Amino acid sequence: MDLTEQQRKMLEGECGEGAALAMKIQVAIGRSFGAKRMVPITRAHVALSNQEADLWFAEKLLSAGAKCKVQPTVNPGFSLAYFEKAASLPDEARSLMQRTHNAYKELGAVLSYNCTPYLGSNIPRFGEIAAFSESSATPFVNSVWGARSNRESAQSALCAAVTGFVPEYGLLLDENRLGNILVEVKADMKSDFEYQLLGYMGKKIGTGVPVFTGLPENISQEALMNLGAQLNTSGAYGMFHVVGVTPEARTLEQAFGGKKPLRKVVITNDDLRDILNVISEPGMRKIDFAMFGCPHFTLKQVQEIAGMVRGKKLAVEMWILTSSYVREMADRMGLLKIINDAGGHVVEDTCCDQPCWPHLNGKTGVTESPKCAYYTRRRGMSFVVRDLRTCVEAALKGEVE
Numbered sequence: 001m002d003l004t005e006q007q008r009k010m011l012e013g014e015c016g017e018g019a020a021l022a023m024k025i026q027v028a029i030g031r032s033f034g035a036k037r038m039v040p041i042t043r044a045h046v047a048l049s050n051q052e053a054d055l056w057f058a059e060k061l062l063s064a065g066a067k068c069k070v071q072p073t074v075n076p077g078f079s080l081a082y083f084e085k086a087a088s089l090p091d092e093a094r095s096l097m098q099r100t101h102n103a104y105k106e107l108g109a110v111l112s113y114n115c116t117p118y119l120g121s122n123i124p125r126f127g128e129i130a131a132f133s134e135s136s137a138t139p140f141v142n143s144v145w146g147a148r149s150n151r152e153s154a155q156s157a158l159c160a161a162v163t164g165f166v167p168e169y170g171l172l173l174d175e176n177r178l179g180n181i182l183v184e185v186k187a188d189m190k191s192d193f194e195y196q197l198l199g200y201m202g203k204k205i206g207t208g209v210p211v212f213t214g215l216p217e218n219i220s221q222e223a224l225m226n227l228g229a230q231l232n233t234s235g236a237y238g239m240f241h242v243v244g245v246t247p248e249a250r251t252l253e254q255a256f257g258g259k260k261p262l263r264k265v266v267i268t269n270d271d272l273r274d275i276l277n278v279i280s281e282p283g284m285r286k287i288d289f290a291m292f293g294c295p296h297f298t299l300k301q302v303q304e305i306a307g308m309v310r311g312k313k314l315a316v317e318m319w320i321l322t323s324s325y326v327r328e329m330a331d332r333m334g335l336l337k338i339i340n341d342a343g344g345h346v347v348e349d350t351c352c353d354q355p356c357w358p359h360l361n362g363k364t365g366v367t368e369s370p371k372c373a374y375y376t377r378r379r380g381m382s383f384v385v386r387d388l389r390t391c392v393e394a395a396l397k398g399e400v401e
Ligand code: F3S
Pocket: 075, 076, 115, 229, 293, 294, 295, 296, 321, 350, 351, 352, 353, 371, 372, 375
């Protein structure tokens, strides 16, 4: 790979041992993908997982003196301030979160603890080269904003933030951004929930860059967020095209670069119903809790729940996960009070797949997110997956249809 003098010096340790280690990893990644050079980035997002392996890597870079040149935003762990009040928080969980916080603070990250940075704190412009990890973030910045990022891991995104460069391969190159699978959607896309199910069709869609047709006009940001998040739960997709939404897919022809798709996939109502049966526990049962915000809920979604629970009392615990910005706006707008008065919690900085939920181990909840249902299995939670309205009604009654 051709390195500039600056990049070569960094690799040889002139900018410190930490930067050299990060550059060494990136050069190895670049070589394995046949990259010819390294290019500068202007943005990064690190999907820190607040797990031992992730922390080991961050602390390793830190002890080698690394500092972020491009300050990345970071994914949620859990809110220590909120969960420290809960008697059930295990000591090791508290210590893990504190160490993660300290490491990323020292590395110079922006401690946003939010998995939808592309909607608020870290929005790239068209064509901007970035290093984004996080399942919904990478496809959103590529497919909706038209920025250029590979599907980075938390570690490679952190390396990019430290060096300020990424190897140029994959979705950074025009030819790899073209669509190659035609996905004709014949299902009724009535609400944002159907995009959760459409995204969970990764097995049927297969490997490649899908081009979705047949979707309604004026598709919401939340629907696009859901689509990307679930595509990367059921498969691995750095980019998709929605004709008329993706800046590089104004027309079907442009989406495919004038070439024929490798294959065509048709998605029907039956497909969505079948996949729901795969990811969801059976309904018609009592539930113990409700959890929303995987990915983190937008203000519009928090507002929707507030509208449904205003003046009522929830029969079970309700957790709404969101960014600190959205929580603050919800507070200012009186939504937080409405939800708190009903008995619900709106929590910032927190992910459903974290060690802060031991009290939900062995319990069954409702969620509108297949990703939430999938990742929390290892935390001992199980979920009935339904659309948001049905879930909120279930939380008010304590049972789901
Ligand atoms: Fe966000 Fe955690 Fe879900 S990072 S997308 S809440 S698994």
